[in-house]
Amino acid sequence: MRHTVWVMEVDSLREAWRAVEGVGADETGCSLMTPKAVHRLVKVTGLTPVQANIVKQEMLARGGEAAVSRGVVNLSVDRTDVLLMGTRKQFTGFVEKMRRQPFGLAALGDRVERVLDNQERMPRGLDCRGRHLPLGERTLVMGVLNVTPDSFSDGGAHKDPETALKHAGEMVAEGADLIDLGGESTRPGAKPVGVEEELSRVMPVLGLLVEELDVPISIDTSKTAVARQALAAGAHLVNDQWALRDEGMAELVARYGVPVVLMHNQYGTEYIDLIGDVVGYFEERMETAVRAGVAPDRIILDPGFGFGKTAAQNLTVLRRLREFKSLGCPLLIGTSRKSTIGKVLDLPVAQRLEGTAATVAVGITRGADMVRVHDVREMVRVARMSDAIVRGGWTE
Numbered sequence: 001m002r003h004t005v006w007v008m009e010v011d012s013l014r015e016a017w018r019a020v021e022g023v024g025a026d027e028t029g030c031s032l033m034t035p036k037a038v039h040r041l042v043k044v045t046g047l048t049p050v051q052a053n054i055v056k057q058e059m060l061a062r063g064g065e066a067a068v069s070r071g072v073v074n075l076s077v078d079r080t081d082v083l084l085m086g087t088r089k090q091f092t093g094f095v096e097k098m099r100r101q102p103f104g105l106a107a108l109g110d111r112v113e114r115v116l117d118n119q120e121r122m123p124r125g126l127d128c129r130g131r132h133l134p135l136g137e138r139t140l141v142m143g144v145l146n147v148t149p150d151s152f153s154d155g156g157a158h159k160d161p162e163t164a165l166k167h168a169g170e171m172v173a174e175g176a177d178l179i180d181l182g183g184e185s186t187r188p189g190a191k192p193v194g195v196e197e198e199l200s201r202v203m204p205v206l207g208l209l210v211e212e213l214d215v216p217i218s219i220d221t222s223k224t225a226v227a228r229q230a231l232a233a234g235a236h237l238v239n240d241q242w243a244l245r246d247e248g249m250a251e252l253v254a255r256y257g258v259p260v261v262l263m264h265n266q267y268g269t270e271y272i273d274l275i276g277d278v279v280g281y282f283e284e285r286m287e288t289a290v291r292a293g294v295a296p297d298r299i300i301l302d303p304g305f306g307f308g309k310t311a312a313q314n315l316t317v318l319r320r321l322r323e324f325k326s327l328g329c330p331l332l333i334g335t336s337r338k339s340t341i342g343k344v345l346d347l348p349v350a351q352r353l354e355g356t357a358a359t360v361a362v363g364i365t366r367g368a369d370m371v372r373v374h375d376v377r378e379m380v381r382v383a384r385m386s387d388a389i390v391r392g393g394w395t396e
Contacts, residue, residue, distance in 0.1 A: 010037055011322075013088065013120050035089035040119070042084040042091070042112055045276060049075045051103050052082050058097050064090040084112070091116055118328035123369050124297065126259050126330075128216035128236035133177060135330055138391065139383040140370040142218065143168065143176035144336065145209075147201045148185045148193075161204040165212060172215055175380035179213065180239055180372060181206055182220030186307070195225045203229060210234035218261070224248040231256045241265050241307065243285040244292075254293030261300045261332055262289065266308035274313055275320055278303055282327055300370065302332040305359075311340040318359060321366035334372035335359035336379070357382045365390050 010016045016037035020030045047055065049072045056066040064086025071077030086094065091112065098109025126133040133140055145168050147159055168179045183201035184193040193201075198221065209217045216236035221227050224246045227238050236258060243262040244250040253260045262285050264278050271277045282301055290296055301324060303317045314335075324331055335341070341355035342348065353375055360371050360379050364386040373379040388394040 013038055035092065036087050038088045040084075040086065040088065040091060040116060042115065043276065044082045044084065044108065044112070045273075046079050047082055047108075048079060048103070049077060051105060051108070052080050054101060054103070054105060055082055055084070055098075055108075058094050058101075059084055059086060059090070061097075062086065062090040062093045064094065088116065114328070115326035118326050121325075121328055123330040126237075126298070126300075128178070128259055129234075129256075131214070131216045131236055133216060135369055138387050139364050139368065140177040141175060141376060141380050141383055142332070142370055142372040143171035143174075143179050143376045144372060144374045145171070145179050145181050145205075146185070147181065147183050147205050159201070161208055164205040165208045168209055168213060171376040172213055174377035176215065176376045178216040178218055178236075179209060180218040180220050181209065181235075182239075183226070184221070186241055195223055198223065198226050199229060202226065203233065206230055206233050206235060222246055222249075224252055228252055231258065237261070239263075239302075241304070243281075244289055250289050250292035250294060253289070257295070257298070259298045259300060260289065260294060261302050262286065263302040263307065264304035269308060269310050269313060271313070274309075274316055275323055278317065279324065279327065282324070282329075286327070286329070296328070299329045300332050301327060301329045302334060302372075305333055305335045306338040306340060311343045314338070314340040315344075318363055318366065321363060321368060325367050330369040331367055332370040332372060333359070333363045333368045335363065336371075336373040336375070353378060361386045 008019055010019055013034055016034045017030050019037060020033045025033065052068045052072045056068055059066040064084065066085065067083040069077050069080035072080050095109040095113045099106045123136040126135045145164060147164055149159065171179060181202055183198040202219065206217065206219070210233065218237045218239045219227055219230035219235040220239040221230070222240050222242040227249060231252065237260065238253055238258060239261040240249065241263045242265055244253065244260070262282065264281050286299060289299060303321065303324060305314050305317060309317065318335070321331060321333070336356050337349050337352045341352045341359065345355050347355065356373065356375065357378065360373065360382050363371060364383060371379060371383060
């Protein structure tokens, strides 16, 4: 008899369960073997040599592994990063032992367990002031509506409120799940806009959108004064490219109980560890939001494609997007027509549709829950096709 042999790809406990069940194992067998089929790499930064030696010993004792700095053995380094390697079953035993260890390792065990659980977590739907977004069922599409004279892609096209409403209605008809309204260009080199100017651009349009459209309306702003008036006028969520840094913004979002997008952003493109630095940024901003009263399940994370990153760094972030799942929040990506696409393909803004489609498809395969786009009709199609491949469930 000829045997067929291949390497299976399993990225989650759900997939592992289906694989084990597929060979005929019963429920008990699936429960026992599924955690052994999922292998994870967990990076921990800044451990002392004493902590690192204990961590390594406990992972090795369970058949796992831990990579540490060479100087840990002879205590010639003050701190080390640690790369933990093991199956979910091995990590379970490791976490249990950590909780009985001194030197702050009990708290470390809790954090390791939390990020592993977050990696498996399916996002739930979002309540946007009574308008529901079916988050987790399919990739959501956010339509971009700029009411600015200088946005890099469509500046000046929708400044008139009626024209803006018409365009927003067209995007909804094409499949947009929500509309993101912005009154200040965020392109590199754009001239800053004052509060009154931004309000004069967005408020006449916002009133029409809230009244005429059935989908949630997001206000794209980093100014507390703008968000305050927008929320009072009925905006359903806040998309903040500076992640609640303006004074009072976190408390305002908490008071209204709306979902909020926290985007990674920084001045310059210098990083110690690109992904690690972005994760650390998100952890700090999420803590700030929660301390102000924002519910954790109302936070959406955007790694900031095109903000504070080189083109190569943007591509790395997209390629490693799934790593941000360990933070336990839905992920939004905004790659539409961005300059990185132009640099890779050597194309102007008006010719970046296919490049955008590639980033959207790859982003969905890497864990994006929501995509922010200009070309709604085309990207809805890309998202639905990607969902059929990645999420499964499509039948003839």
